[in-house]
Amino acid sequence: MRAKKSEDKKNKRSLEASGFYSDFEKPDCLYAALVRSPAASGKIKDVTISSLPDGYYLYTHKNIPAAKSIQINKTTTKIFGYDRISYQGEPIGILFGPDEQEVQKLLSQVSVSFDIESLESALHNVINSKKKPTTNSTLNENDSKNNHNDAEVSDFVDLINDMPSLNDVLDKSRIEKAxxxxxxxxxxxxxIYEKLSPEEADKKLFSEANENGTSRTISESSWQENFVIPKWQETEGAACYTDGEEIHIYVPSCWTYLTQTTIADVLGIAQNKIFIHKTKAAEIYRTGLSRTSQLAAQVAVASYLSKKPVKLVLSQREQEEYMGPGVITKFKYKTAVEPSGQIFAMRVDIDIDIGISNPFAQEITDRITLAATSYYKPQNLYVSTKTHTSKTPPTSVSIRSIDSQAFFAIENEMQKISSQTNVFPDELRLVNSIQNKKQSKISPFPFDIPIADVTDTIKTVIQKSDFNRKYASFQMEAADRVERSNKAFFALPLRGIGVATAYVPSEYNGKSFFYYDSKIEVTLTTDDKLIIHTIKPSSVVQEIWKNTAAEILQIEKNNIIIDSEFDIEELPETPEDSYSSIGVLNELLKKCCIDIQKKRFHQPLPISSKRGVQPSQRKKWNKDTFTGVPFSTTSFITTIVEVELDTYTYNEKIKGVWVCADCGEVFDEAAAKKTLRLEIQQELAMLVKGKSVSCDFIDITFTSSNNKSGQVGGLIHNSLPAAFSSALSLALTTQLTEIPCTEDLLFKLTKKRTKQENQGDRE
Structure with missing residues (x-):
């Protein structure tokens, strides 16, 4: 019996994260560094080092015991690069030993040999680019044959000395062919876009005169939000050791199933010999998906073959260059607006660069497309999103911030429209949150975002921040400054205020690689202990669950246990943080507890109850036509930021941040406010490169609604950057089109504005 229990325990895997992998310590631990390709393309022949001291190792794809690559959603990822190189910096080996500094020295001695085809191509490119034409002054017909040969040798030596680096010429033709x-x-x-071609519709819609003879405002803008990796976060990596036939990996994975199966395939061993110890992942731009599993496999190969503990910690430079969060997305908006502020037509062209690969390309494309218009309902709409590869490192996706770039773009577009039409920002948002009645009878808007009435949330924060008075005052001050002087800066600080709205969705109903299939199982045991079996949430949510269950079943909170251990065969196949929001899981928990309460006095204990999301919910979204209700529920936020810009140092200072959120039923308001306050502080460190913007005042308010409880996390990230850039744009009297900004960018924008004013004065 004991043997069976021990075997059962060995087949269990915990999905609870604890500690940090970089704190891993074992006697005789070896430190690793990745060998990366020096070239962007070419065919690798070998990766070698002239001599390795005792106790140091170099492994490449040739040393991998079994599978040399993995398949994720029809995308192939090599554990170590081999054959054709995909991008500069691709990992092609792992070097490790007992001294971390010595490993870095040895790294520079690693030799990467390329196939002769690549070298011939490189030499051919050099000779073609460097060869000088022969002239009469160079070679005289009367020169002797020896002199002619000497000249050729001299020219060839000069040619060799003038050669550029191999990386500059290596296999250029292949880059062009890819x-x-x-x-x-x-x-x-x-x-109208449903009836006409985009070009014909554009010609008809974007004319300045409307049917009533009054003029429409036409706005054209481009927007981009770049992600900044916070310096305080632990960089990616993994630690590993072997214990007999077993292998233990400490890694900040958010996809235990993928990490487990990847290592099993790469090492060619049974899954029950692999133990994934989940460590804490980054809270901002959390990844922990395919790239993390690749890193874990690289370290596992090193530890498994050497039979030594091995730890790999990426440098900050590696993290920024090769493990950047999200994708590069560029938005181009063209908008026609009626004098009332109603958006008559909106065209959005979106370009997404996923690097050399991304297994989640379609998911990213669809979610960004949905968020590109937020909850607004233009009378005519065309959105074209195209996602492509490039010769840059592969990208991943942070499920929690997958659509934040779109909110940055649309909210800045709304702010620009407001300044052009002189319609107050809050009024502009409210008038476009409701579909035109005449058109709604003809055709419903394609997206029905489940958001409660936004009016209360917007008006509450507008009043608390005194937004309209400040906005009008700052706008008049900026206009007066432009009219009276060509100098953009005075001794007094420049002031601006901006507003942005956004939502955070839960339970995407569309076709998705991340199948949002939230499940929960609750068991009441014979000793009146309640076991909740699901992926363990944050400590705040755990308390909410315990309070909910204790109230329904009338048991002590101390008797409630949240169990996150799963049998190997039952590990969730999707990433752990693709599972539902607090509201959805809390509803499932309530149903389970009510079911148990009904049965507990009629059936012997133990009693179990299982619940999951109803399939009928997903039927509300038509994946073929891309229309309907895309999410189960949403949280909504309005954020206002007031800024002050020093006219001498270009330093930004935030005078205040006002937030009003509608998250449905808020189970613990104090904890929710604490979460938002922390997110604000974190976001302030990512608005300007190289520094954290100071903030004098933060005010947080919640409004109640009949919505299901929604996510609190992510609301600030989806709204604060746009509010900040809108405020700075007002202060500078010129549009800030991308985030994060720099002092150099602010200086250039100011000079550009001054130049425009000077030209206007001359005219």
Whole structure:
């Protein structure tokens, strides 16, 4: 019996994260560094080092015991690069030993040999680019044959000395032969765009005169939000050791199933010999998906073959260059607006660069497309999203911030429209949150975002911040400054205020690689202990669950246990943080507890109850037409930021941040406010490169609604950057089109504005 229990325990895997992998310590632990390709393309022949001291190792793809690559959603990822190189910096080996500094020294001695085809191509490119034409002054017909040979040798020596680096010329033809490939796309048409071609519709819609003879405002803008990796976060990596036939890996994985199966395939061993110890992952731009599993496999190969503990910690430079969060997304908006502020037509062209690969390209494409118009309902809409590859490192996806770039773009577009039409920002948002009645009778808007009435949330924070008075005052001050002086800066600080709205969705109903199939199992045991079996949430949510269950079943909170251990055969196949929001899981927990309460006095204990998301919910979204209700529920936020810009140092200072959120039923308001306050402080460190913006005042308010409880996390990230850039744009009287900004960018924008004013004065 004991043997069976021990065997059962060995087949269990915990999905609870604890500690940090970088704190891993074992006697005789070896420190690792990745060998990376020095070239962007070419065919690798070998990776070698002239001599390795005792106790140091170098492994490449040739040393991998079994599978040398993994397949994720039809995307192939090599554990170590081999054959054709995909991008500069691709990992092609791992070097490790007992001294970390010595490992770094040895790293520079590693030799990467390329196939002769690549070298001939490189030499051919050099000779073609460097060869000088022969002239009469160079070679005289009367020169002797020896002199002619000496000249040739001298020229060849000069040619060799003048050669550029191999990386500059290596296999250039192959880079040209590997253009970007479109891997995903999504097009949304509404209104006139459903009947005419985009070009014909544009010609008809974007004319300044409307049917009533009054003029429309036409706005054209481009927007981009770049992700900044916080310096305080632990960089990616993994630690590993072997214990007999077993192998233990400490890694900040958010996808235990993938990490487990990847290592099993790469090492060619049974899954029950592999133990994944989940460590804490980054809270901002959390990844922990395919790239983390690749890192874990690289370290596992090193430890498994050497039979030594091995730890790999990426440097900050490696983290920024090769493990950047999200994708590079560029938005181009063209908008026609009626004098009332109603958006008559909106065209959005979105370009997404996923690097050399991304297994989640279609998911990213669809989610960004959905968020590109937020909750606004233009009378005519065309959205074209195209996702392509490039010769840059592969990208991943942070499920929690997958659509934040789109909110940055649309909210800045709304702010620009407000300044052009002189419609107050809050009024502009409210008038466009409701579909035109006449058009709604003809055709419903394609997206029905489940958001409660936004009016209360917007008006509450507008009043608390005194937004409209400040906005009008700062706008008049900026206009007066432009009219009276060509100098953009005075001794007094420049002031601005901006507003942005956004939502955070839960339970995407569309076709998705991350199947959002939230499940929960609750068991009441014979000794009146309640076991909740699901992925363990944050400590705050755990308390909410315990309070909910204790109230329904009338048991002590101390008797409630949240169990996150799963049998190997039952590990969730999707990433852990793709599982539902607090609201959805809390509803499932309530149903389980009510079911147990009904049975507990009629059936012997133990009693179990299982619940999951109803399939009918997903039927509300038509994946073929890309229309309907895309999410189960949402949280909504309005954020206002007031800024002050020093006219001498270009230093930004935030005078205040006002937030009003509608998260449905808030189970613990104090904890929710604490979460938002922490997110604000974290976000302030990512608005300007190289520094954290100071903030004098933060005010947080919640409004109640009949919505299901929604996510609190992510609301600030989806709204604060746009509010900040809008405020700075007002202060500078010129549009800030990308985040994060720099002092140099602010200086250039100011000079550009001054130049425009000077030209206007001359005219």
């Amino acid at each position: 253009p970007t490939v479109e891997v995903a796309s999504r097009i949304v048409k509404y209104g």
